[in-house]
Amino acid sequence: MRTKLIFSLLLTLHVPNGVHASLVDDIANAISQAVDCGSCHALLVPMKGLAELGNSVFSDTMAAVCKSIGTEDDDVCDGTLGELGPILAHDLRAISPFGRTATQLCNSVFGLCQQPAVIQMKFPVPRAPRTPKMWVSKGGQPIRVAHFSDSHVDREYTPGAEVECTKNICCRNYADKAGKPIQQPAGILASHNCDTSTGLAESMLRATSAQDVSFSIFTGDIIEGRSDTWLVNQTGVTAHLQQFDQEMRTLLDKPVFPVIGNHDTAPVNSFPRNTTSGASSQWVFDTQAAGWSEWLDTSETASVLHMSGSYSAVAPGTNLRIISLNTLYWYKANFWLFDSDTFQPDPNGILAFAAQQLQAAEDAGQRAWILGHMPPSSSDAFHDQSNYFDQIIQRYKNTIAVLLFGHTHKVTVCSRLRQKLLIIY
Ligand SMILES: *[C@@H]1O[C@H](CO)[C@@H](O)[C@H](O)[C@H]1NC(C)=O
Numbered sequence: 001m002r003t004k005l006i007f008s009l010l011l012t013l014h015v016p017n018g019v020h021a022s023l024v025d026d027i028a029n030a031i032s033q034a035v036d037c038g039s040c041h042a043l044l045v046p047m048k049g050l051a052e053l054g055n056s057v058f059s060d061t062m063a064a065v066c067k068s069i070g071t072e073d074d075d076v077c078d079g080t081l082g083e084l085g086p087i088l089a090h091d092l093r094a095i096s097p098f099g100r101t102a103t104q105l106c107n108s109v110f111g112l113c114q115q116p117a118v119i120q121m122k123f124p125v126p127r128a129p130r131t132p133k134m135w136v137s138k139g140g141q142p143i144r145v146a147h148f149s150d151s152h153v154d155r156e157y158t159p160g161a162e163v164e165c166t167k168n169i170c171c172r173n174y175a176d177k178a179g180k181p182i183q184q185p186a187g188i189l190a191s192h193n194c195d196t197s198t199g200l201a202e203s204m205l206r207a208t209s210a211q212d213v214s215f216s217i218f219t220g221d222i223i224e225g226r227s228d229t230w231l232v233n234q235t236g237v238t239a240h241l242q243q244f245d246q247e248m249r250t251l252l253d254k255p256v257f258p259v260i261g262n263h264d265t266a267p268v269n270s271f272p273r274n275t276t277s278g279a280s281s282q283w284v285f286d287t288q289a290a291g292w293s294e295w296l297d298t299s300e301t302a303s304v305l306h307m308s309g310s311y312s313a314v315a316p317g318t319n320l321r322i323i324s325l326n327t328l329y330w331y332k333a334n335f336w337l338f339d340s341d342t343f344q345p346d347p348n349g350i351l352a353f354a355a356q357q358l359q360a361a362e363d364a365g366q367r368a369w370i371l372g373h374m375p376p377s378s379s380d381a382f383h384d385q386s387n388y389f390d391q392i393i394q395r396y397k398n399t400i401a402v403l404l405f406g407h408t409h410k411v412t413v414c415s416r417l418r419q420k421l422l423i424i425y
């Protein structure tokens with residue numbers, strides 16, 4: 001699910017004179033004048049100045065700004081800025097306020113710039129064979145496969161708690177709301193406005209198991225979705241990833257081929273590239289390599305560990321290669337991607353991995369399914385990687401049977417590659 005960008009609220013605010021008075025004034029002025037792409041670049045100048053004073057000064061000042069608007073509770077402002085502030089401060093220190101990366105940042109964080117034009121590049125792939133393999137049905141039984149996605153399980157979902165709350169995530173008991181009358185109590189298993197209860201998630205897995213499938217695919221987002229950055233940390237996310245992995249292992253009697261989602265880390269959406277020193281989401285890949293080892297062999301779990309959560313595996317009893325990609329290095333709300341002015345066409349080598357695995361499938365006469373969380377065709381994706389990914393897909397379209405994604409909360413299926421996306425549900 002898309003991150004709610006609290007920073008867009010900054011555009012309508014009046015900042016009181018605070019501790020960092022002169023910079024706060026500069027930022028307040030720049031914010032009040034930030035109405036288009038040029039003025040967004042100008043706004044980054046005082047924000048970079050604030051970032052130079054250190055992560056905590058940056059986060060605290062921005063949190064004060066957020067609170068002064070008053071549309072979010074204080075704990076939401078503190079939580080969100082406490083998590084995302086340091087990443088933005090790191091970005092701003094590293095880049096020019098007027099470069100292409102800054103334009104991407106203004107697009108993603110403030111919505112004030114268009115994405116820049118694609119940096120045109122021919123992604124290197126081996127030539128297609130002169131006589132592509134013809135795929136003809138042998139008339140066997142079709143296989144049945146279940147696809148589920150974006151389970152967003154909230155382990156703190158509490159039946160009877162307030163549905164109409166003022167936090168990013170409701171149906172929970174909050175200390176600062178204790179004793180307040182409940183307007184709309186949360187249902188036993190689920191309520192609109194809220195994430196998935198443990199009971200509902202387990203019921204979904206049991207229903208999947210009852211479908212007599214050969215295997216399942218899960219296109220990511222285990223962790224509760226509405227909380228965004230607020231209230232998630234590495235300890236909690238690790239425990240919740242492990243818990244859902246275990247539920248899939250025990251409640252599904254057939255293999256699952258999972259994918260990493262943008263919520264399956266902390267802070268949310270945060271996957272630093274391997275060119276960023278001092279930050280890493282390797283702990284996510286470690287956790288999932290262990291949690292998925294029931295369905296993946298040792299070379300496949302090694303790939304999860306070393307290819308940023310991506311892997312490729314042949315579904316048992318088939319000639320079908322499942323290629324699971326971490327698409328979050330192409331995701332606009334992954335703020336670590338704004339920490340350099342040097343353009344990286346293929347961060348962490350995910351595109352090259354996809355091409356290699358498709359070539360291996362072609363060489364072996366296998367068909368392939370591509371799985372990912374964020375669809376590279378989505379407006380959440382950088383146009384550059386979307387373009388390069390499309391080149392790979394067009395090259396291997398004879399091998400790829402289908403591409404399956406999550407993230408939009410409408411399962412996204414791309415088939416008949418020359419046609420438009422087909423979205424079901
Ligand atoms: C991390 O999150 C868990 C809930 O998942 C919470 O109990 C714990 O206090 C948090 N730890 C820190 C250091 O914030």
Ligand SMILES: *[C@@H]1O[C@H](CO)[C@@H](O)[C@H](O)[C@H]1NC(C)=O
Pocket residue numbers: 274275306348349350
């Ligand atoms: C990042 O990962 C890619 C793919 O594995 C690799 O080719 C590249 O050398 C790595 N870069 C660094 C700085 O580790």
